[in-house]
Amino acid sequence: MIEVLAILILLSVIAAIVAVETEELLPAVIALGAVGFLLAIIFVFLAAPDVAIVQIGVEVISLVILIRATLGRDTKPATPRRRIFGTIVGVAVVGAIGLFGVRIFTEFPGFGSPVMDRFVDAPSVTYLLDGLSSVGAPNIVTAVLLDFRAYDTLGEATVLFTAVLGALVILRRKARVHGDKEEDGKK
């Protein structure tokens, strides 16, 4: 079970590296799709069906949005030579955080033993034990989402509402009443 998980996560890491490294946009978006769908399969292995369904749906929509944005707009890489300085800084920062993170994970509670076993008064224990009796919904995740922590879901629905309003505002054609300070045309 653990090996299958490790292979799947490794595959998604490789797909992520491909997404970051390719020059053109369309292969990068397709590699991103690969990462997303692999993640949905991993969630099924990790016994999280709700999250897997939402992950697939959201992945489809983000691919559609990204491909709409990149279709036919592939720019020729203006500065083909790789910026050596930028890559070194990037690798250094990422390497430092990585080493420190791996050392931290040795202190971490082991994989496969969730934190709710160690604390009796952890909220998850109450969710599991009397989720059905106090809320009446067998699907505990939806019970948590819509009753125990419904305020989070209200906040989240507002986030989506704000993001859509923001996209509407940014993509409207005429922003100022008497034309922009400088020309509002193409360049």
Next chain:
Amino acid sequence: MTMIILFIALPLTMAVVIQVLAHQRPVLSDWLTNATLLTLAIISFYSVGRYGLYHIGGWTTPIGIDLRLDPLSSLLLIVINVVSLAAGLYSVEYMRSYTSKTHFYGLFLLLVTGMNGVVLAGDLFNLYVFLEIAAIASYALVAFGCAHEELEASFKYAVLGTVSSTFILIGITFVYAVTGTLNMAQIAARISDIGMTPPLVLAFGLFICGFSLKAALVPFHAWLPDAHPSAPAPVSAMLSGVLIKAIGIYVLARLIFNVFGVGQGELAVLRWLGVISMVAGALLAAGQTDIKRLFAYSSISQVGYIALGLGLGTPLGLVGALYHLANHAVFKSLLFLNAGAVEQATGTRDLDKLGGLNRTLPVTGATSLIGSMSIAGIPPFNGFWSKLIIILAAVEAGFMGFATVAVAISIVTLVYQLKVQRHAFFAAPKDLLTTWRQEPRLMSLAMVVLAFGCIALSFLVVTGLRTPFLINAAQETLMRGVFGL
């Protein structure tokens, strides 16, 4: 205590109602927005000196989410809602030169909802969700004019903001993996039992990076000098005056003092962040010619003062920091509103081209004089008192070096503020065609309200009127230490 929930539910419901109703009568959205902001301001004054714990959904503490009201959050609520009321009044006329005003009001109310939600949150993940609401609303509001600079500034701000939110989410994952709960009071209790194990130290480091990017402390300030000048004036007043405090400094103070427990290491980090931001912000501000960009850099240095005050950890230091937080919110938003009025009247923000605006814009001139005096720290005004308290606290806590740096920086602040006054308002009037016959009423009303706020705040110390909510807010944050369960 159902009043607490009104702070979030009322602006949110109004934002949605405005989107539905206002398509027919846009004037309705002006009235609805300002009525909501007025009621919020009144409720925030009503909440002074009250303690409250509101269980959402009727669930007891660790199971459900609860909202927590204590003097520190009521201080922040007053600051947020008063400045947003002034900005709301200001934008009734300022936003006439932009299209789709109803969307602007929707995003503005959602920004207020997000900040109120963060200040009242008693649950760590809930704080993250409302932080995202405020952040996304501010990304869209910065890019409201869709001009070249605004889009680019908003993109840079959005990318850096998303990276910092991801760091905060990783921090929350580590805290949950070690303590097993998300309720801040219970986390504080668990941490005081377990002590700071390595995963918690990494989580704390991630929080420091994430929230100091939201508070624009120096190593993470790159987005602020572009985002604030290019945003419309009421938005940059809200961003500079209130947003970087409500979702940056407040959360850092709450985490350090109430959740992770006060340790000398954490305070030293905060002190050094504060001092570096103070110095870098002031020096960069001195060299600017664009009014709004100058004020943006001066925001970074003033937030550095607040971080230094908090980092001292002594009761006097906290009093100075919170007093300066309230002062800076009022006079920085006043200065940004003045800059907006100047820009709309003369069409330019460049100091070299401006001159002699005192005669053409009397109200803006007078209020910006008050604002500049108080930010520069001239004795009778409120800026002087709060900086004085911070410097005294630094001396009392034994950090002579920081105290001298603070004094030097306040002199540099004085220099560049006088530069703005001299160039824009008192110099010989250049042949600037002002498009206004006379200043719009509501915009001047907003500026007068904030100027009155500056003067009222300076009376807090002068008349020895140690108002309850300011002093015991500082004591409560420090002395209580772990959250009062």
Next chain:
Amino acid sequence: MIYSLSLLLILVGLYGVIVSRNTLKIVISLVIMEHGVHLLLILVGYRAGGQPPIVDPETAMAVFAGQAVDPLPQALVLTSIVIGLGVLALLVALCVRLYERYGTFDVTEIRRLRG
């Protein structure tokens, strides 16, 4: 060991954000970072050989609570995935608008501000 792999996914995203010069590539790296964090959150709540947290009529409550996976991280990830989608929609809108203004996605050519 599994945790470090998911951390690797986050770091690849972070690396992408630092290095790429194309605005859409930055957005893609941000999405990869979000995916990594969601994976880490679900891994934290996993129980070896655990069941999905959905009650079926046969098993008794105590037995179910002993076998089921932790539902709280799943609820958090559900919320965070849709937040990530909202941010993605906003960022893509900004990129499309920037492309319309500057005619390119390349960050170096968009450099009009002296940030």
Next chain:
Amino acid sequence: MKADRHTEGMGIIVKTVARWLKGFILLYGIYLVLYGHITPGGGFAGGVVISCAFILLTLAGGENHGLRFFPKTASSTLDSMGLLLFLAIAWLGTWWLGGAFFKNVISTPEQAYFTLFSGGTIPLSNIGLGLKVASSLFLVFTVLAAFRLAMDAADKDEDEP
């Protein structure tokens, strides 16, 4: 008008397949929303799948066809209505005696546990949430598509002299 319908959007095969499939995708989305509290699914998953159905139709049938049967104003009001329904359920909680903001006011009797009407206000909030997520995601897609249409139109009249 007839000719315009055929030239736009993708080929005939894609359009007919899309027309057949849209019923099943919509049905699956509505199932996820309604049965969200019994089987895996819920407001989010159902809303996303429903908006996928609409997006498929707009992609297959071309933007003008899509915008005609689901104009922008309709989806933005539907978006706000969904959130208002969710807020109304929350406010309902405070109205009860001793209630709190999101109190689940309808308690489920013992025997109704695994039926459709269990879970008190959860099915209602699921419907409100599904409505909101579906219409707001579709709104984002139409706004991006409409923007692209305007850009292509701008390019077209730029090319001719």
